[in-house]
Amino acid sequence: MFRDPHRIFGGETSKATKVSDTLKRFVVYFKPYWARYIFVLILMLVATWTQVKAPELMGQAVDCFLTPAGAKAIAGDDADIAAFLGAGGEGVESNCTYTSPQSDWSETDYLSGLGSLVLLIAGLFILGAVATGLMFYQMVWSGQQALKTLRVEVFEQINRLSIGYHVEHEAGDTMSRVTNDADTIQQGMTFALVQVLSGGVLIIWVANNMLRASVPYALVALSIVPVMLYATSWFSKQARKAFRVTRLEMGSVNAELQESISGVREAQAFSREDENIAAFSETNAANRDANIRAVAFTAALAPTLEALGYVALMLVTVVGGVALLRGNNLLGTTMSFGLIITFVAYVQRFNQPVQQISVLWTNVQNAIAGGERIFGLLDVVPDVQDAPNASEMPEIKGLVELEGVWAEYVAGEPVLNGIDFKTQPGDTVAIVGPTGAGKTTIANLIPRFYDVSQGSIKIDGMDVREVTASSLRKQIAVVLQDSFLFSDTVMENIRFGRPDATDDEVVEAAKLAHADAFIESLPQKYETELGERGTGLSQGQRQLLAIARAALADPRILILDEATSSVDTRTERLIQAALEKLFAGRTSFVIAHRLSTIRNADQVLVLDQGKIVERGNHESLLAAKSFYYDLYMSQFRRQAQVDGKGPQVSGKKLSDAQGA
Numbered sequence: 008m009f010r011d012p013h014r015i016f017g018g019e020t021s022k023a024t025k026v027s028d029t030l031k032r033f034v035v036y037f038k039p040y041w042a043r044y045i046f047v048l049i050l051m052l053v054a055t056w057t058q059v060k061a062p063e064l065m066g067q068a069v070d071c072f073l074t075p076a077g078a079k080a081i082a083g084d085d086a087d088i089a090a091f092l093g094a095g096g097e098g099v100e101s102n103c104t105y106t107s108p109q110s111d112w113s114e115t116d117y118l119s120g121l122g123s124l125v126l127l128i129a130g131l132f133i134l135g136a137v138a139t140g141l142m143f144y145q146m147v148w149s150g151q152q153a154l155k156t157l158r159v160e161v162f163e164q165i166n167r168l169s170i171g172y173h174v175e176h177e178a179g180d181t182m183s184r185v186t187n188d189a190d191t192i193q194q195g196m197t198f199a200l201v202q203v204l205s206g207g208v209l210i211i212w213v214a215n216n217m218l219r220a221s222v223p224y225a226l227v228a229l230s231i232v233p234v235m236l237y238a239t240s241w242f243s244k245q246a247r248k249a250f251r252v253t254r255l256e257m258g259s260v261n262a263e264l265q266e267s268i269s270g271v272r273e274a275q276a277f278s279r280e281d282e283n284i285a286a287f288s289e290t291n292a293a294n295r296d297a298n299i300r301a302v303a304f305t306a307a308l309a310p311t312l313e314a315l316g317y318v319a320l321m322l323v324t325v326v327g328g329v330a331l332l333r334g335n336n337l338l339g340t341t342m343s344f345g346l347i348i349t350f351v352a353y354v355q356r357f358n359q360p361v362q363q364i365s366v367l368w369t370n371v372q373n374a375i376a377g378g379e380r381i382f383g384l385l386d387v388v389p390d391v392q393d394a395p396n397a398s399e400m401p402e403i404k405g406l407v408e409l410e411g412v413w414a415e416y417v418a419g420e421p422v423l424n425g426i427d428f429k430t431q432p433g434d435t436v437a438i439v440g441p442t443g444a445g446k447t448t449i450a451n452l453i454p455r456f457y458d459v460s461q462g463s464i465k466i467d468g469m470d471v472r473e474v475t476a477s478s479l480r481k482q483i484a485v486v487l488q489d490s491f492l493f494s495d496t497v498m499e500n501i502r503f504g505r506p507d508a509t510d511d512e513v514v515e516a517a518k519l520a521h522a523d524a525f526i527e528s529l530p531q532k533y534e535t536e537l538g539e540r541g542t543g544l545s546q547g548q549r550q551l552l553a554i555a556r557a558a559l560a561d562p563r564i565l566i567l568d569e570a571t572s573s574v575d576t577r578t579e580r581l582i583q584a585a586l587e588k589l590f591a592g593r594t595s596f597v598i599a600h601r602l603s604t605i606r607n608a609d610q611v612l613v614l615d616q617g618k619i620v621e622r623g624n625h626e627s628l629l630a631a632k633s634f635y636y637d638l639y640m641s642q643f644r645r646q647a648q649v650d651g652k653g654p655q656v657s658g659k660k661l662s663d664a665q666g667a
Contacts, residue, residue, distance in 0.1 A: 029378045033192075036157050040149040047149075047201065050142035055209045057135030058356055059216055064128050066349030072121040139205075146201040154193050161185050161381060169390040170456045184384050188377035191370075203371055206360030213357045217350065224346070227326050228354050231319040235312055235361060242308040243372060249301035250376035256294035301373075316358030323350050391458055393475045400478040403563035404467050405432030405594030407453065411462035414448055421460070422448050424617040430610065435595045437605040437625075439638065440614035446598045449614075450566050453596065454483045466564070484562035488569035490553030492544070497526055498533040500552055504560035516559035519589065521582060522551035554582060558589055565595040611635070 037044065161184060173181070214232075217225035327347040412426040423445045430436050438446045451457050452464055455471045464471050471479055484504065492500050501513045508516075513533070517523045525548055529535040537544065544552070557565060567586075587607070589595075599605055606625050613621035613628065613635045620634050628635035 036153040050138045054138040057131040062352030066345040070345030191377035246304040253297040256297045400474040408465040413461035434609040437608035444614035445617045482563040484557035520555035
């Protein structure tokens, strides 16, 4: 079963996945740069160590050099300063791991030792800054390389996906996966992620040092952590849901914008600018509301954690101060003024990454939501895939058989009902019928843009599902009613289907399609740069280039879907003469509403409601005076009269000019 190309669905709804699953998939893209990430980890540990070591040394500066002997040595006879510095209290020389002051040290010795310790602390800050800078550079470099690989993989997937997917999904939404969603990953999985990880390491390290210094005091300092974790988990969960919506809404904005730009001429022609602006404003407002909701949760998390951090700081200060005043003891831990200073610094160090993570987690959550959408696209299984044992299609001779072909876009609603026909190599087959009869569906099934629901399509006796799609399509050329031209030169647009063609071969193909005359009148002739979708050329000129492209490809099977519907009668006659040369030796399928493309067909298939109701050549079908005759009378008679070549109809009698 394949999807209806006439039914356009909105952007898909992304299903929530586990964060761990999304992160595991990111690892695949970062894995090739594992050596750099080990270096990043080392730098992260160095930077974190400097932040953890500094509070410890600050505490030692107080205990070892400012109380008690150091305070006396530095303050001298000034009792007030000595008291302020803590002189008179019990020394804590066991904490002096950096330098243990000696009993015979002078004031100069104490000042020198304190100065050295201060310089060491300053050096730690400088080392931490350098390590952090290198860490971010390495992470961003590796992240950009990984994202380049991811973007290429997404683009490859877009090209692998079946036509049905692109028909169902708006181009703007698909583009959003490669642009906006990838940008959110870039922001969240490089700079933000490394800060979140380094913050997590710092939190664990600080907690470990606090527990080693004093378990009771550490439990007091960490008593708020469960509340912080709960708040972070709840707000993050809500934010992640909201960010999924923002990514979907951004895709809708891009889709609306892309469609509006592509249809700006129609909007102006029908004076629909105001309505389009209103529709875009509504879509944009939905995107705004989704972003506000997402930011509201992330914005609420930061002040919540900050407030809890102040509560932890208050507990450390109050409990430590009370213990110090009551005898320097807290559940068996000997308290000192330096230990309190150390724990105050630890709590500040602990709270800083917690608050930072809460802010940066916004980017990470956004990146995860973007990753879910990108991986959702990568996980789409194309409707049309090569069989595991598919072989290469040999050179096609042109025998095409449709046996009991059924096709449906929606389950239970068949578009084709048991189609059977066979063409000989070199035949030209015209397919006619009212709108919605299934003509284009047949044209899409032969090159296997879609798969049949039942039955089979065989070319030279080989089922198209048993050969690779690439080897099949290389030998088939398709010219559509609305031909697509690329933003490139005229020469390269014609050469698109056969990149190795020489310039002379391109010119010959253009002459065959009668496109050479207007090309020579262009400013740079074949080197003229075309605008998007061939802007600057008329519809008929674009069609001539598309026919030249098909002629250059030298296909074994040619499919034309209303290929001459956009050209004038004179140009059509020229194209018809060219097509007669192009049809020679090729099996051709022509879907047409113009009589000139039907008259000379070897076989005419008349479709109605998904069934072949008549078949034969033009003359025999007219003589049968059945469905085709009625179609001719209502649709083709006037064309024949205007051409002056077709049969003149008077009542129900056809003249002898019939079939000319």
